[in-house]
Amino acid sequence: MLQYLVRRIVQMIPILLAVALLIFVVFSVIPGTFASSVGADGRGMLDDKVIERMNEQFGLNDPVYVRFGQYVLDLMQLDLGDSFRTRRPVVEELASRALPTLRLIAGSMLFAIVIGLPLGFLAALKPGTLLDSVSMVTAVSGLSIPKFWLGLLMMFLFALTLGWLPSFGYGSGGLRHLILPSIALGVAPMALLARTTRAAVLDILNADFVRTARSKGMSEIRVVRWHLVRNALVIVLTTIGLQFGTVIGEAVVIEQLFSWPGIGSLMVDSVTLRDIPVVQGCILVIVLFFLVVNMLIDVLCAIIDPRIKYD
Amino acid sequence: MPSSIQGLSTIRILSQYHANLWIGGILFALIVLAGVFAPWLAHTDPVMDADLMNSGLPPGHDFWFGTDDQGRDIYSRVLYGARVSLTVGIGSQLINTVIGVALGLSAGYWGGWWDDFINGLTNMMLAIPSLVFALAIMAILSPGLTSLLIALGLTNWSFTCRLSRASTLSVKSQGYVQAAKVLGYSDLRIMATQILPNILGPIVIIATLGMGGAVLAEAALSFLGLGIKPPFPSWGSMLSDAREQMMLAPWISIFPGLAIFATVLSLNLLGDGLRDILDPQSRTRRT
Numbered sequence: 036m037l038q039y040l041v042r043r044i045v046q047m048i049p050i051l052l053a054v055a056l057l058i059f060v061v062f063s064v065i066p067g068t069f070a071s072s073v074g075a076d077g078r079g080m081l082d083d084k085v086i087e088r089m090n091e092q093f094g095l096n097d098p099v100y101v102r103f104g105q106y107v108l109d110l111m112q113l114d115l116g117d118s119f120r121t122r123r124p125v126v127e128e129l130a131s132r133a134l135p136t137l138r139l140i141a142g143s144m145l146f147a148i149v150i151g152l153p154l155g156f157l158a159a160l161k162p163g164t165l166l167d168s169v170s171m172v173t174a175v176s177g178l179s180i181p182k183f184w185l186g187l188l189m190m191f192l193f194a195l196t197l198g199w200l201p202s203f204g205y206g207s208g209g210l211r212h213l214i215l216p217s218i219a220l221g222v223a224p225m226a227l228l229a230r231t232t233r234a235a236v237l238d239i240l241n242a243d244f245v246r247t248a249r250s251k252g253m254s255e256i257r258v259v260r261w262h263l264v265r266n267a268l269v270i271v272l273t274t275i276g277l278q279f280g281t282v283i284g285e286a287v288v289i290e291q292l293f294s295w296p297g298i299g300s301l302m303v304d305s306v307t308l309r310d311i312p313v314v315q316g317c318i319l320v321i322v323l324f325f326l327v328v329n330m331l332i333d334v335l336c337a338i339i340d341p342r343i344k345y346d
Numbered sequence: 347m348p349s350s351i352q353g354l355s356t357i358r359i360l361s362q363y364h365a366n367l368w369i370g371g372i373l374f375a376l377i378v379l380a381g382v383f384a385p386w387l388a389h390t391d392p393v394m395d396a397d398l399m400n401s402g403l404p405p406g407h408d409f410w411f412g413t414d415d416q417g418r419d420i421y422s423r424v425l426y427g428a429r430v431s432l433t434v435g436i437g438s439q440l441i442n443t444v445i446g447v448a449l450g451l452s453a454g455y456w457g458g459w460w461d462d463f464i465n466g467l468t469n470m471m472l473a474i475p476s477l478v479f480a481l482a483i484m485a486i487l488s489p490g491l492t493s494l495l496i497a498l499g500l501t502n503w504s505f506t507c508r509l510s511r512a513s514t515l516s517v518k519s520q521g522y523v524q525a526a527k528v529l530g531y532s533d534l535r536i537m538a539t540q541i542l543p544n545i546l547g548p549i550v551i552i553a554t555l556g557m558g559g560a561v562l563a564e565a566a567l568s569f570l571g572l573g574i575k576p577p578f579p580s581w582g583s584m585l586s587d588a589r590e591q592m593m594l595a596p597w598i599s600i601f602p603g604l605a606i607f608a609t610v611l612s613l614n615l616l617g618d619g620l621r622d623i624l625d626p627q628s629r630t631r632r633t
Contacts, residue, residue: 053470061482175618179558179611181565184585184603191592191599284475288566292589302478303570306485314482322473 036337043330047323054322055110055315059103062311115319116312120305125316129298133320135205136297139290140282142217144275147224152271154225155232162237170229177226182285183292186219190293203294216293220285224278228271235270239263269340276332280325367619373612377605381428390419405597412597414587420598423579424605430568430580431609434494435561441499442560443553446506451537451545453507454514464507471504477563484572494573498560506552513545520544547624551617558613565606581606 109116115125158170193215194202206212239245239262248258287299294300298317305313380387405412412420453464471479480497487493517523518541526536567573568582576583581602588599 049466050470050473053466054474057470057474058482061486175614176607176611179607179614181562181585181603181606181610183566183569184599184606187585187589187592187599187603191596195593280473280475281477284477285566287478287481288570291570302481303572306481306572309485311485314485318474318478318482321475321478325475326473 036334039337040330040334043333047326047330050326051319051323052107055107055319056103058315058318059106062315115316118305118313119310120308120313125312128301128313129316129320132296132298132301135295136286136290136299138213139216139220139286139295139297140279142213143219143221143282143286144224144279146217146221147228147278148275150221151225151228152232155229156236156267158229159233159236159240167233171233174226174229177222177229180222182219182223183288185222186215186289186292189215189219203292205294205296216289216295219292220282220289223285224275224282227278228274231274232267232271235267236263239266242266265339269336272332272336272339276329279328283321283325364619364622366615367623370612370615370617370619373608374616377428377609377612378432380425381432384422384425384429387425390422404595412595412601414584414598415591415595420584420601423584424581424601427579427581427584427602427605428609430491430574430578431561431564431606433491434498434564435557435609435613437495438498438502438560438564439553439557441495442501442503442556443506443549445500446503447510447542447549449503450507450510450512451514451541454511455518455533455537455541461511464511468504468507471501474501476501477566480563480567481570481572484567489572489575491574494564494567497567498563502556502559506549506556509548509552510545513548514541517541517544551621551624554613554620555617558610558617561606561609561613 106116113126115129117124118128121128154170154173158167161167190202193200200215201212202215204212245258245262248262249255253261283299286297287302289295290297290299291303298320302314302317304310305317414420414423449464449467453461476498479501483497483500484493487496523536523540526540531540564573564580565582565585568580569586571583571586574580574583576587584602585599588595588602591598
């Protein structure tokens with residue numbers, strides 16, 4: 036297991052480097068620079084000489100290959116450069132935003148699991164019933180609804196009209212601020228989880244080992260606990276892992292809607308201002324997070340299901 | 347199978363008559379028609395007919411969906427918004443599908459270093475959430491329809507690529523592919539005429555479901571102010587305007603959101619329906 040873990044960690048390095056190269060290439064073809072976009076947003080025109088001086092200062096006049104070499108060297112030392120806007124190191128900017136994003140993602144995944152898993156499970160155990168129909172209609176609706184619209188509607192209902200919850204912001208980090216954004220972000224993974232769980236459980240219910248267990252007189256509770264849950268869990272966990280990617284992506288929009296001080300809103304602000312080092316840093320952190328989560332889930336699957344062998 | 351399935355249940359009836367295919371297909375067709383005939387169906391011009399005398403009116407006889415803060419008819423703007431969403435949804439998904447199939451099919455067919463390279467590329471793309479990547483690309487391009495097509499068309503092909511590669515591998519060894527080789531067909535001809543038609547089914551399903559995703563992504567980017575720039579109506583940017591008016595005029599945010607929801611729902615139902623027909627294995631699993 037330890038060997039496997041080490042190998043998986045080593046395997047992440049080329050992917051991360053490739054992503055770093057990709058985003059560097061994408062951003063080095065950028066037509067304007069930060070300096071020119073400061074002048075272009077109407078807050079005041081910059082003199083050509085000032086633009087030239089800013090480009091010089093940020094090292095934007097060097098040839099592309101020099102910049103990439105420098106970039107990789109810095110990356111090795113966990114130096115992601117300085118923000119064009121605040122002049123602070125990107126690593127610092129990211130660190131101050133990481134916790135809110137982690138809390139938001141954890142909240143939304145918790146919502147998805149707590150609602151989606153039982154929904155799919157019950158639907159599969161009672162196929163064709165009203166419960167099954169309702170849960171599957173919920174699932175397809177949850178996959179189709181725009182998250183930020185749902186967030187907007189919930190904001191209107193629960194915050195502005197009923198006054199139960201704060202409408203936006205992080206507050207002092209309490210749970211009340213976390214509820215609405217977590218639900219808005221968690222609806223899509225909840226829906227997908229319900230569908231996947233239902234399909235997985237139905238598959239397993241028809242499997243030979245379940246029929247054998249039943250025919251030898253095993254009680255229904257034991258069948259569910261021993262055979263169903265363990266087998267379905269692997270499929271469900273894999274789905275959760277893959278959903279993390281989508282959730283991190285959508286978090287960008289939800290954070291912006293709820294003025295949540297996370298990595299997503301940092302990225303949107305930086306994209307608008309062309310603060311390229313910060314954008315690059317955000318993407319790298321998001322990719323790293325996604326890879327780490329999926330690695331942990333693979334390991335978890337191997338622990339749950341001894342048939343999975345990783346050589 | 348448990349006996350409760352045997353009875354006439356809603357789900358059974360739905361799947362028997364391919365109800366999702368029909369509901370999804372008809373709904374989607376209606377939305378396409380609404381977009382195509384927007385100039386005839388709309389009551390006013392979506393951009394020019396701003397009249398501050400009518401600003402913030404609730405839905406009523408003259409303005410079916412109400413008016414926004416600048417007095418523009420929301421009904422007309424929602425109709426025109428369909429054009430943006432459908433163009434981006436269909437267009438970007440076409441680009442994704444062409445890229446994904448071309449890379450996946452060639453990788454599966456040729457194998458070797460090309461296959462390794464494409465595999466690496468796909469793994470990398472799978473690690474970057476597509477909305478995040480699209481957002482980064484929009485940082486480079488100026489907001490607009492073409493930029494949206496590029497940003498969303500280049501970032502979501504990895505799944506199609508994997509699928510095409512896997513299907514190609516299983517089709518490649520079939521007798522008719524070998525026969526075509528013996529007949530001296532060129533590689534490109536074999537790929538286009540022998541393999542492609544046989545792997546198309548699952549790809550069509552993924553493309554349909556992906557269109558729904560692209561419509562959502564366009565709305566999200568426009569909502570963030572990085573997609574279609576106002577005043578031209580896009581459902582996403584209309585919702586972004588609506589945010590400030592939430593308390594005074596909630597209807598501004600209801601209708602564009604409903605339009606996005608209906609479009610994505612229709613595509614998801616259509617995709618599910620197609621899966622039931624084209625992939626019989628999943629049908630037995632779902633009923």
